Structure formats: structure tokens, C-alpha cells
Amino acid sequence: MLLDIPKIETIKTKSGCARIKRDYFNQRIKLVSFTGEIDDVMSQLIDLNKEGSIGKIFAVILKQEIPLYKERGFIIEAKVDQFLKGEAGYFVSRFLTTDRKISLHLPEEEEVLIISREYTKEDYIQPVYEKYTIRDAVIADAEELAVLYDGVFETYPSPMNDPEYIRYAMEHDVMFKVAEQDYQIVSAASADMDPLNNNAEMTDCATLKSHRGHGLMGRLIFELENELKHRNYKVLYSTARSISTGMNVVFAKHSYEYGGRLVNHCHICGQFENMNIWVKVLS
Structure with a gap:
């Protein structure tokens, strides 16, 4: 039996499309890339979470993209130098539930x-x-x-x-x-x-x-x-x-x-x- 392995899939938005990885086990979505308006992408991702099975959306982005994401509720969690073809990659996340963003330890x-x-x-x-x-x-x-x-x-x-x-x-x-x-x-x-x-x-x-x-x-x-x-x-x-x-x-x-x-x-x-x-x- 082939496993339920998170793979890149393409979803349509009002102004373009987005490539995402839905990880049901870890209850998260990785936004890999998109075309069109980011607000349309976020609206579509929220719609995907109607059942409440996703607690976190994250992406790895370039420094110049940070303001675009922060304005939409993302926070910077980590940085990896030379991650994206020699440029630093910033891990940014938006939490969809209160419990998911609370650190207990x-x-x-x-x-x-x-x-x-x-x-x-x-x-x-x-x-x-x-x-x-x-x-x-x-x-x-x-x-x-x-x-x-x-x-x-x-x-x-x-x-x-x-x-x-x-x-x-x-x-x-x-x-x-x-x-x-x-x-x-x-x-x-x-x-x-x-x-x-x-x-x-x-x-x-x-x-x-x-x-x-x-x-x-x-x-x-x-x-x-x-x-x-x-x-x-x-x-x-x-x-x-x-x-x-x-x-x-x-x-x-x-x-x-x-x-x-x-x-x-x-x-x-x-x-x-x-x-x-x-x-x-x-x-």
C-alpha cells in the first residue's frame, strides 16, 4: 500500500494558483510558492482548513518578502543562511489555533x-x-x-x-x-x-x-x-x-x-x- 506521503500539489485561487504541501499527520501546510495575490492564497488555505485539521501554515521566504507575510499574521521563527540558491531562507509561520502557538516547556x-x-x-x-x-x-x-x-x-x-x-x-x-x-x-x-x-x-x-x-x-x-x-x-x-x-x-x-x-x-x-x-x- 502506497503511503500518504505529503507531496506538492497545486490549488487554484481567484488570481492565480499556489503550490502547497499538506501534512495531515503534523497538521500543517507548507506554502511552497504562489502566483497572484497572497490574500487570495491565504483565503484558499483557510478554506482548506474548514475541518480544523490544520494548526499551522508556514513558508520559507527571502528577506525582502518578510513584510508581505508579517502583514498577514506570520512571524519569523528561524533563519537558514544560503538556503535558497545561496540566499538566506526565513522560516515564517502563521498559527491557526491558540494552542498551536503556545510553548509548554x-x-x-x-x-x-x-x-x-x-x-x-x-x-x-x-x-x-x-x-x-x-x-x-x-x-x-x-x-x-x-x-x-x-x-x-x-x-x-x-x-x-x-x-x-x-x-x-x-x-x-x-x-x-x-x-x-x-x-x-x-x-x-x-x-x-x-x-x-x-x-x-x-x-x-x-x-x-x-x-x-x-x-x-x-x-x-x-x-x-x-x-x-x-x-x-x-x-x-x-x-x-x-x-x-x-x-x-x-x-x-x-x-x-x-x-x-x-x-x-x-x-x-x-x-x-x-x-x-x-x-x-x-x-
Whole structure:
């Protein structure tokens, strides 16, 4: 059965059309691009939400477009340098419900951010393993990867517990690296590549609880970065759970810079959570 994967669709407006991604699981709409009047686009998007299943509309825009969106209730949540063909991309969001824009764990999240930033000047030392093998993932790993993600996350923003989705991702510009012990995959991470804009999202980071604390995720990020450098990607970014010290520290250690926080952006581990954006411009 083919999965309900958010894909770009085109909707008509009174003055033009808009390209959007409707994500029912995360209850959000991404406005990718549009022609015509933005007020007509917003009216159409609100109409799409008559059932109340969408709590957030967001877009990634250029600096000069910010006033246009702010006048229509959007706020700036994050910035990623060189995100749009070498120009900075600004993540702007409009919340459709009061609950969706309320952050419940801000004190704890600020503490995580403070701790993470203490690591930004550390030099990353690539660990050498005798018990683990680091390698590229292949299509045949999809079943085992699905088991890994299903065991690590109660819920996840994308259906990573479905091998069909993982195979689909591998065939659509998503590169996975894995760590295995005794031929069992115990840790994995991926790079979701955007060849048009030369950016890549470092994502799908998971390690079995019994294998944490060995620097496996840091090594996988390191390996993905090297591959992306060879492919001439310009900027890398990641969204890490704001409440998770471990993943925020991993990216801070690898010289990623904090770019902002996306409020209630993903449904992960059984609830909506804020996501910190970390950014690294490759030389």
C-alpha cells in the first residue's frame, strides 16, 4: 500500500494558483510558492482548513518578502543562511489555533540550548570503532531501518516505521548512513537533499538505547557531511527536538549554529514539540 506521503500539489485561487504541501499527520501546510495575490492564497488555505485539521501554515521566504507575510499574521521563527540558491531562507509561520502557538516547556528548552552552546568550540574527534561498522545504507536495509525507528520513537513526523516509505525516500534524494554491530543496524541518520537549492537536511537520527553514549550519531553526521561536501552542497541544517539535550549537543559539537525555533512543528514521541534549527555553511 502506497503511503500518504505529503507531496506538492497545486490549488487554484481567484488570481492565480499556489503550490502547497499538506501534512495531515503534523497538521500543517507548507506554502511552497504562489502566483497572484497572497490574500487570495491565504483565503484558499483557510478554506482548506474548514475541518480544523490544520494548526499551522508556514513558508520559507527571502528577506525582502518578510513584510508581505508579517502583514498577514506570520512571524519569523528561524533563519537558514544560503538556503535558497545561496540566499538566506526565513522560516515564517502563521498559527491557526491558540494552542498551536503556545510553548509548554520554554524554561527547559532554554536550558538545553544553553548547555548545547557550551560545546560549540569543541573540536570533533572522529571515533574509531572495533565493534561497530559504519556504512552506506541500501534499499535492502529498509525493513531493518523501519524496525529501528519504530523501536526508538513512539511517533515520528514521517512514517519511518514503514519500509515502503524508507525505500521511497532512498529513491528521492535521501541518503542514509548506518552503524551496525554483529550485522545488526543499531544507529542511523540521513541527509534529505535539495539539489535545486544545494541544501540538505540532516534528519532521521536514531540510536538504540543500549548503544547510546558511544558517539555513533556524531560519526554518522560526520560521514554524511563528508559525502555532501563531495557533492558540492552549500549549507546543511537540522531540526532537533528542543527538549532533547543529546541531539542539540551533537549538532553544536559539529559547529552548527543555532538558527531559531519552530514552535509545535512536529508530532514526535506522542505529542507536538518545538524544534530547534541548527545550520552549518560548508566552505
